[in-house]
Amino acid sequence: xxxxxxxxxxxxILAPYLGVEKDKLEAAxxxxxINNELGVKSTDTVNxxxxxxxxxxxxxxxxxxxxxxxVTIKSVTDLVMSKKS
Amino acid sequence: xxDVAIVGMGVVNSxxxxxxxxxxSLQQGKIGYKTIPLHEQLNFRSKIASYPDESKxxxxxxxxxxxxxxxxxxxxRFTLAAASQAVRQAGISEEMxxxxxxxxxxxxxxxxxxxxxxxxxxxTNRQPVFTKEKKWKVVNPRPRNVGSHKVDSTMASTCxxxxxxFFKTQGMGESLSSACSTGLGNIGYAYRMIKHGYxxxxxxxxxxxxxxxxxxxxxxxxxxxPTGSLSxxxxxxGFVAGAGAGIVVLEELQSVLDRGAKPLAVIKGFYxxxxxxxxxxxxxxxxxxxxxxGALADGHPNWExxxxxxxxxDIVKLHGTATPTGDAIEVKSVVECFGKEGYHLTAPKxxxxxxxxxxxxxxLICAVDMLQKGYVVPNINCDPLDPELEFxxxxxxxxxxxxxxxxxxxxxxxxxxxxxxxxxEKV
Numbered sequence: 001x002x003x004x005x006x007x008x009x010x011x012x013i014l015a016p017y018l019g020v021e022k023d024k025l026e027a028a029x030x031x032x033x034i035n036n037e038l039g040v041k042s043t044d045t046v047n048x049x050x051x052x053x054x055x056x057x058x059x060x061x062x063x064x065x066x067x068x069x070x071v072t073i074k075s076v077t078d079l080v081m082s083k084k085s
Numbered sequence: 086x087x088d089v090a091i092v093g094m095g096v097v098n099s100x101x102x103x104x105x106x107x108x109x110s111l112q113q114g115k116i117g118y119k120t121i122p123l124h125e126q127l128n129f130r131s132k133i134a135s136y137p138d139e140s141k142x143x144x145x146x147x148x149x150x151x152x153x154x155x156x157x158x159x160x161x162r163f164t165l166a167a168a169s170q171a172v173r174q175a176g177i178s179e180e181m182x183x184x185x186x187x188x189x190x191x192x193x194x195x196x197x198x199x200x201x202x203x204x205x206x207x208x209t210n211r212q213p214v215f216t217k218e219k220k221w222k223v224v225n226p227r228p229r230n231v232g233s234h235k236v237d238s239t240m241a242s243t244c245x246x247x248x249x250x251f252f253k254t255q256g257m258g259e260s261l262s263s264a265c266s267t268g269l270g271n272i273g274y275a276y277r278m279i280k281h282g283y284x285x286x287x288x289x290x291x292x293x294x295x296x297x298x299x300x301x302x303x304x305x306x307x308x309x310x311p312t313g314s315l316s317x318x319x320x321x322x323g324f325v326a327g328a329g330a331g332i333v334v335l336e337e338l339q340s341v342l343d344r345g346a347k348p349l350a351v352i353k354g355f356y357x358x359x360x361x362x363x364x365x366x367x368x369x370x371x372x373x374x375x376x377x378x379g380a381l382a383d384g385h386p387n388w389e390x391x392x393x394x395x396x397x398x399d400i401v402k403l404h405g406t407a408t409p410t411g412d413a414i415e416v417k418s419v420v421e422c423f424g425k426e427g428y429h430l431t432a433p434k435x436x437x438x439x440x441x442x443x444x445x446x447x448x449l450i451c452a453v454d455m456l457q458k459g460y461v462v463p464n465i466n467c468d469p470l471d472p473e474l475e476f477x478x479x480x481x482x483x484x485x486x487x488x489x490x491x492x493x494x495x496x497x498x499x500x501x502x503x504x505x506x507x508x509x510e511k512v
């Protein structure tokens with residue numbers, strides 16, 4: 001699976017959780033912080049994880065979610081890619 | 086002690102998702118309940134209910150974002166829409182809202198019913214899920230499956246919590262629940278908080294979910310009507326389950342006047358108490374009379390020392406659920422207090438059913454609207470009148486009555502033998 005495809009899918013998933021205008025999501029790059037820059041509340045992490053699992057038919061361990069020290073487009077994309085490789 | 090005014094109102098229910106539509110429907114005697122397909126599919130005895138048409142609520146027009154709704158079941162969504170209307174009408178500024186002087190006190194009968202039922206199924210069943218990719222997948226139960234928002238969308242304080250978070254209020258944020266007197270009870274406690282100086286203004290009221298699991302319990306008890314909401318009729322056969330929200334903004338009267346706003350009505354008294362009969366559901370004459378007299382006397386040794394001998398309100402807004410055991414005893418209790426002449430009785434549940442935790446607040450808003458616009462909600466479908474009520478048939482208008490009405494008494498009762506009463510006066 002292409003990395004750009006995962007990023008595109010991740011952005012689609014993030015859309016309902018945004019605390020900022022949608023154009024900021026469209027302009028987001030790999031270093032964009034999902035919580036601090038896109039205004040996604042940390043309490044929505046579990047919903048986003050469930051959406052990721054459903055979209056790509058993968059399953060995350062609790063430790064993998066806890067291990068996300070900084071939640072960026074890059075760190076989440078890396079995690080999804082590691083499950084699909 | 087401070088005088089307390091109602092300064093803003095908002096509604097969501099089957100007769101309208103804004104005050105104007107609701108008021109027009111009341112004056113026209115429209116019926117809001119209808120057949121609910123899900124009730125048919127679930128083989129309910131009563132297949133009718135009174136639920137708001139949520140597809141017609143434009144949340145964006147209230148500044149409510151998708152993110153704000155993530156922590157809401159319908160009960161809190163209805164609340165936010167109604168609260169936004171009330172805050173707008175009250176004309177209170179962001180600075181007033183974001184202050185320790187502004188509280189939130191909004192309750193519901195159940196809380197987030199849909200989300201709670203969903204949580205239970207997600208945790209207990211290995212189930213097929215139809216994914217966004219249009220494929221079926223079997224999901225094993227695990228706590229994570231319930232998602233991020235099963236706490237804030239189901240908890241007993243979900244209505245007040247979502248409201249205080251949305252408006253960024255800093256005062257009290259609580260939810261009281263007293264079954265079907267919840268809506269009026271929360272407004273009554275907010276009134277007391279302002280009257281005694283703890284808050285300057287409070288966003289308050291009641292809301293109820295449209296989830297099938299609420300109606301299911303009542304349907305099992307056979308207290309829901311299969312035919313209609315026939316309040317005061319001799320053919321009444323139970324109540325019609327409903328959902329929605331009624332939210333008001335209460336404020337210190339002096340504060341309202343100082344900022345040049347217009348109070349809609351002033352609260353002259355409130356009572357809450359229980360029948361003490363030891364019965365969960367049956368009405369009690371003694372408890373009801375204590376409620377009526379207590380609401381009027383509030384703060385005085387008795388109501389005649391406050392209002393004068395022989396005083397009576399222009400309108401009595403009845404609880405009037407249309408259960409066979411309820412309506413006649415309620416009317417007789419009122420007549421015992423006020424006599425057989427000189428006021429109007431109205432039971433608006435005949436139009437929009439029983440909104441349970443939202444009933445008391447939506448019906449208080451109905452009463453304020455009657456005083457503001459000078460009408461009495463017609464008692465549609467009350468004929469043939471209960472023979473026990475023929476002696477006061479002249480107090481029960483079948484068609485809209487117009488006039489200059491200054492005061493209204495609202496009464497609400499609930500399971501647990503809870504009784505609430507509030508007397509309001511047009512300013």
